[in-house]
Amino acid sequence: MEEFSEKLILPDITDLHRIEVYEKNGGYSALRKALRMKPEEVVDEVKKSNLRGRGGACFPTGFKWTFMPKESDKPKYLCANGDESEPGTFKDRQIFEFNPHLFIEGALIAAYAMGIAVVYTYVRGEYAKWIDLLQRAVDDAYRKGYIGDKILGSAFSTEFTVHKGAGAYICGEESALMNSLEGERGYPRVKPPFPAQNGLWGCPTTINNIETLANVPHIISRGWEWFSKIGDSKQPGTILFGISGHVKKPGVYELPTGTLLTDIIHKHAGGVPGNKKIKAVIPGGSSTKWIRGENIEGVRMDADSLKAAGSSIGTGGIIVMDEDTDLVAVITRIAHFYHHESCGQCTPCREGCGWLEKILKRFSAGEATEGDLDLLLDVANNIEGNTICALGDAAAWPVQSFVGLFRDELERRVKKTPAPPAYVPPPHLVTSRS
Amino acid sequence: MKDPMFSDAHLQKLDALRKRYPKSKPLVLPALWMAQEQFGWISPEVMKYVAGLLDLPVSHVYGVVTFYTMFNTKPVGKYHVQVCTNVSCMLRGGDRLLAETCSRLKIRPGETTGDERITVTGVECLGSCGTAPAVQINDDYHENLSPEKLETLLNELR
Ligand SMILES: Cc1cc2nc3c(=O)[nH]c(=O)nc-3n(C[C@H](O)[C@H](O)[C@H](O)COP(=O)(O)O)c2cc1C
Ligand code: SF4
Ligand code: FES
Numbered sequence: 001m002e003e004f005s006e007k008l009i010l011p012d013i014t015d016l017h018r019i020e021v022y023e024k025n026g027g028y029s030a031l032r033k034a035l036r037m038k039p040e041e042v043v044d045e046v047k048k049s050n051l052r053g054r055g056g057a058c059f060p061t062g063f064k065w066t067f068m069p070k071e072s073d074k075p076k077y078l079c080a081n082g083d084e085s086e087p088g089t090f091k092d093r094q095i096f097e098f099n100p101h102l103f104i105e106g107a108l109i110a111a112y113a114m115g116i117a118v119v120y121t122y123v124r125g126e127y128a129k130w131i132d133l134l135q136r137a138v139d140d141a142y143r144k145g146y147i148g149d150k151i152l153g154s155a156f157s158t159e160f161t162v163h164k165g166a167g168a169y170i171c172g173e174e175s176a177l178m179n180s181l182e183g184e185r186g187y188p189r190v191k192p193p194f195p196a197q198n199g200l201w202g203c204p205t206t207i208n209n210i211e212t213l214a215n216v217p218h219i220i221s222r223g224w225e226w227f228s229k230i231g232d233s234k235q236p237g238t239i240l241f242g243i244s245g246h247v248k249k250p251g252v253y254e255l256p257t258g259t260l261l262t263d264i265i266h267k268h269a270g271g272v273p274g275n276k277k278i279k280a281v282i283p284g285g286s287s288t289k290w291i292r293g294e295n296i297e298g299v300r301m302d303a304d305s306l307k308a309a310g311s312s313i314g315t316g317g318i319i320v321m322d323e324d325t326d327l328v329a330v331i332t333r334i335a336h337f338y339h340h341e342s343c344g345q346c347t348p349c350r351e352g353c354g355w356l357e358k359i360l361k362r363f364s365a366g367e368a369t370e371g372d373l374d375l376l377l378d379v380a381n382n383i384e385g386n387t388i389c390a391l392g393d394a395a396a397w398p399v400q401s402f403v404g405l406f407r408d409e410l411e412r413r414v415k416k417t418p419a420p421p422a423y424v425p426p427p428h429l430v431t432s433r434s
Numbered sequence: 435m436k437d438p439m440f441s442d443a444h445l446q447k448l449d450a451l452r453k454r455y456p457k458s459k460p461l462v463l464p465a466l467w468m469a470q471e472q473f474g475w476i477s478p479e480v481m482k483y484v485a486g487l488l489d490l491p492v493s494h495v496y497g498v499v500t501f502y503t504m505f506n507t508k509p510v511g512k513y514h515v516q517v518c519t520n521v522s523c524m525l526r527g528g529d530r531l532l533a534e535t536c537s538r539l540k541i542r543p544g545e546t547t548g549d550e551r552i553t554v555t556g557v558e559c560l561g562s563c564g565t566a567p568a569v570q571i572n573d574d575y576h577e578n579l580s581p582e583k584l585e586t587l588l589n590e591l592r
Binding site (some may be wrong): 105184252 | 454455456457459460461462463464468480490497498501502503504505519520522524525526544557558559561562563564565566570573575576
């Protein structure tokens with residue numbers, strides 16, 4: 001694989017968040033270029049680039065865009081997903097802070113490509129500071145004529161609105177996000193119909209992650225061929241890998257797909273404090289399957305390699321746990337999270353997530369019984385694939401992988417029924433003959 | 435309590451937002467945020483007021499308010515200290531941070547100090563895992579904290 005060291009999304013340029021600095025560094029020239037292309041050509045360019053979604057599901061972006069009807073008597077919408085609530089994930093916030101215009105430009109190009117006149121960016125409510133930063137950038141882009149009526153003298157017009165969430169992990173799920181935006185409770189919708197046919201207010205809608213859209217300007221200005229050669233060919237580009245937990249230098253590192261997991265941990269994040277051994281790694285946010293510390297050698301951070309390692313790339317949020325970690329406590333905490341965030345619409349998720357937490361708490365407390373191990377796996381297996389949205393799977397996967405990989409850790413917490421005490425005859429029965 | 439009423443600034447902001455959406459229902463989150471900013475928490479009277487402004491049934495507004503974790507349905511202290519207890523923070527002492535902060539303040543998670551100054555809550559991942567453990571106080575994030583640093587911080591907030 002070719003060495004690629006350029007940072008596309010978060011380059012080291014001082015004050016790049018300011019529109020003048022962004023423009024000086026070539027900013028908004030991709031939008032200019034796109035506006036001179038036919039919308040289909042823009043979609044085609046993104047399709048050929050092989051860009052895949054950075055929101056967790058790795059879906060091919062250009063392909064998703066082709067689902068949008070070309071002609072529509074209803075308005076069409078773009079929702080940019082900045083809900084960023086998956087534990088271990090903290091990358092979109094870097095874009096809002098350090099390169100908001102790259103995302104805005106990408107969203108505008110996407111809107112042009114799909115004939116969309118209204119863009120909503122949904123950002124989690126906790127990110128008050130980053131919402132302000134994004135809003136400031138949006139206002140500047142309006143002022144400069146990149147957003148609004150007849151953009152840069154073309155026939156294309158679009159509005160751009162930032163919508164603040166209010167604390168609910170489930171609102172990152174695309175259909176829950178749309179319900180939340182519509183002013184409903186954030187319940188996921190049954191699919192099909194898919195958003196491209198029946199999205200916001202029943203109109204054609206596309207939902208993309210913030211980082212996904214931030215890749216688009218580069219693809220347009222430098223071409224699909226150039227992009228498709230960065231990193232792993234099946235999932236090209238760079239990814240903002242967030243690494244947290246037991247490493248010396250946690251943070252966000254932008255690296256090409258296919259980078260070795262061990263390189264991210266040791267070279268970039270400085271390795272484990274005290275040079276302790278790694279006991280477990282979660283490679284792509286809390287909903288991805290775990291990898292045992294002994295098995296991380298050779299694993300690359302791309303969809304295929306992680307699949308081969310029994311996991312998935314998810315959001316690229318890596319969590320490292322050293323040898324002294326109480327893994328049972330960690331998996332119990334994760335189960336608590338999904339139980340807390342389940343919206344409660346479907347029984348397997350609502351009840352199952354509760355059970356996962358309850359059983360794992362028994363292990364944590366050393367109160368589990370022999371049968372609890374099988375029960376745990378059974379509950380997880382009954383959630384997977386049986387729910388309206390993927391939160392159910394997200395709750396089941398880590399637990400399933402944990403039982404498979406760390407059975408020993410769980411077995412150690414099974415309460416041993418104490419053996420009946422040996423019979424000791426009371427002193428008055430003890431005779432010299434016995 | 436007097437009937438709640440938005441400030442002129444909020445009313446203007448809400449009016450400007452109406453143009454951004456095809457209906458008034460999507461304004462429920464923005465309106466509730468304005469309400470929380472102005473009144474500190476979302477009382478039943480505030481829910482009624484917001485419902486009236488947007489022409490929605492009160493039951494709908496109630497359903498929305500209670501779905502999300504960030505709307506306070508009871509008063510909170512002047513400083514709402516929200517300590518992340520999720521995995522990345524837990525691995526770096528987030529649990530201890532919550533427990534020690536509460537014991538120093540002599541309250542339990544979810545409670546407010548007697549002087550109504552500080553409410554402490556344990557929350558889910560704040561998206562600050564790389565700078566864990568993280569705490570959100572009102573709108574502001576504070577990162578890489580220890581119980582000692584948080585105590586100093588809280589003493590400085592007057
Ligand atoms: C429970 C749940 C939570 C999700 N949270 C997010 C999120 O915070 N941000 C995000 O971009 N995608 C999230 N997703 C994925 C979205 O549903 C959707 O696939 C994604 O935003 C599409 O963007 P992409 O194709 O650009 O990746 C979540 C999915 C599920 C099931
Ligand atoms: S899977 Fe869980 S979160 Fe998703 S719709 Fe069903 S109950 Fe709600
Ligand atoms: S786990 Fe605490 S901020 Fe993410």
